[in-house]
Amino acid sequence: xxxxxxxxxxxxxxxxxxxxxxxxxxxxxxxxxxxxxxxxxxxxxxxxxxxxxxxxxxxxxxxxxxxxxxxxxxxxxxxxxxxxxxxxxxxxxxxxxxxxxxxxxxxxxxxxxxxxxxxxxxxxxxxxxxxxxxxxxxxxxxxxxxxxxxxxxxxxxxxxxxxx
Amino acid sequence: xxxxxxxxxxxxxxxxxxxxxxxxxxxxxxxxxxxxxxxxxxxxxxxxxxxxxxxxxxxxxxxxxxxxxxxxxxxxxxxxxxxxxxxxxxxxxxxxxxxxxxxxxxxxxxxxxxxxxxxxxxxxxxxxxxxxxxxxxxxxxxxxxxxxxxxxxxxxxxxxxxxxxx
Numbered sequence: 001x002x003x004x005x006x007x008x009x010x011x012x013x014x015x016x017x018x019x020x021x022x023x024x025x026x027x028x029x030x031x032x033x034x035x036x037x038x039x040x041x042x043x044x045x046x047x048x049x050x051x052x053x054x055x056x057x058x059x060x061x062x063x064x065x066x067x068x069x070x071x072x073x074x075x076x077x078x079x080x081x082x083x084x085x086x087x088x089x090x091x092x093x094x095x096x097x098x099x100x101x102x103x104x105x106x107x108x109x110x111x112x113x114x115x116x117x118x119x120x121x122x123x124x125x126x127x128x129x130x131x132x133x134x135x136x137x138x139x140x141x142x143x144x145x146x147x148x149x150x151x152x153x154x155x156x157x158x159x160x161x162x163x164x
Numbered sequence: 165x166x167x168x169x170x171x172x173x174x175x176x177x178x179x180x181x182x183x184x185x186x187x188x189x190x191x192x193x194x195x196x197x198x199x200x201x202x203x204x205x206x207x208x209x210x211x212x213x214x215x216x217x218x219x220x221x222x223x224x225x226x227x228x229x230x231x232x233x234x235x236x237x238x239x240x241x242x243x244x245x246x247x248x249x250x251x252x253x254x255x256x257x258x259x260x261x262x263x264x265x266x267x268x269x270x271x272x273x274x275x276x277x278x279x280x281x282x283x284x285x286x287x288x289x290x291x292x293x294x295x296x297x298x299x300x301x302x303x304x305x306x307x308x309x310x311x312x313x314x315x316x317x318x319x320x321x322x323x324x325x326x327x328x329x330x
Binding site: 043068158 | 194200201207237320324
């Protein structure tokens with residue numbers, strides 16, 4: 001794997017992003033686009049999680065809210081992943097061995113698992129509790145875990161900048 | 165930075181509170197993370213409202229409903245942004261005051277908050293008419309585009325405050 005990472009790092013793309021080909025602003029621009037994307041990811045997930053917790057958007061059904069908001073989550077996530085991957089290529093070994101980077105991805109993995117469990121668990125019977133409050137305990141738990149993990153993603157993500 | 169700003173930055177960085185906080189290295193990154201979370205609330209809300217004004221069917225809700233539901237969250241998040249921003253500036257005043265983009269960012273924030281407040285007031289006062297409209301008036305569409313551009317500009321400025329070219 002080290003060879004693969006080294007080859008990424010020394011690739012033309014990696015060099016360009018690191019600023020070694022004269023375009024100093026490529027990395028900070030990627031970073032800003034990354035931040036813009038993540039605000040949409042987090043903001044949209046926040047809306048759904050707060051609804052599951054019964055703390056916001058209480059007049060809307062869960063299914064309607066999710067249907068409206070989730071397309072934005074996915075598009076923004078794709079943009080965040082794309083910009084993140086490009087930044088990663090500039091210093092792959094540094095990032096892979098960075099603890100905050102690892103913790104960030106662990107949080108995302110756990111958030112994905114939580115989403116999966118929710119989708120095939122409480123959400124399967126959503127018609128039963130779509131419009132009512134409070135939501136079932138399992139839904140509340142998923143919402144709370146999701147919020148915690150995605151906040152973790154942001155926190156660890158910010159710390160990467162301080163530790164690399 | 166100007167001599168004045170420099171003096172203020174020095175004075176702030178020497179206050180006992182600032183010195184005490186400077187020694188706790190986890191405060192700035194933690195504050196910045198809360199700052200980013202709050203940016204998410206503001207930007208995602210502004211995006212939803214603006215896209216709805218521009219006619220995209222982003223939700224089954226009307227502009228009036230979106231404004232009514234999201235604006236309290238936006239204002240709360242703006243308060244958190246001000247608090248965390250102030251904290252960060254208290255700890256690293258030279259970093260902020262010495263960056264031209266910081267001052268640009270502050271100016272843009274004043275402008276967008278004023279515009280947003282005018283818009284929210286207009287919609288709330290006239291909620292009935294807003295909800296029965298099929299299409300938003302041209303001024304609203306202008307607001308939608310301008311405010312989004314301002315928010316994006318603010319986020320760009322924010323990122324470049326700490327940028328020293330390294």
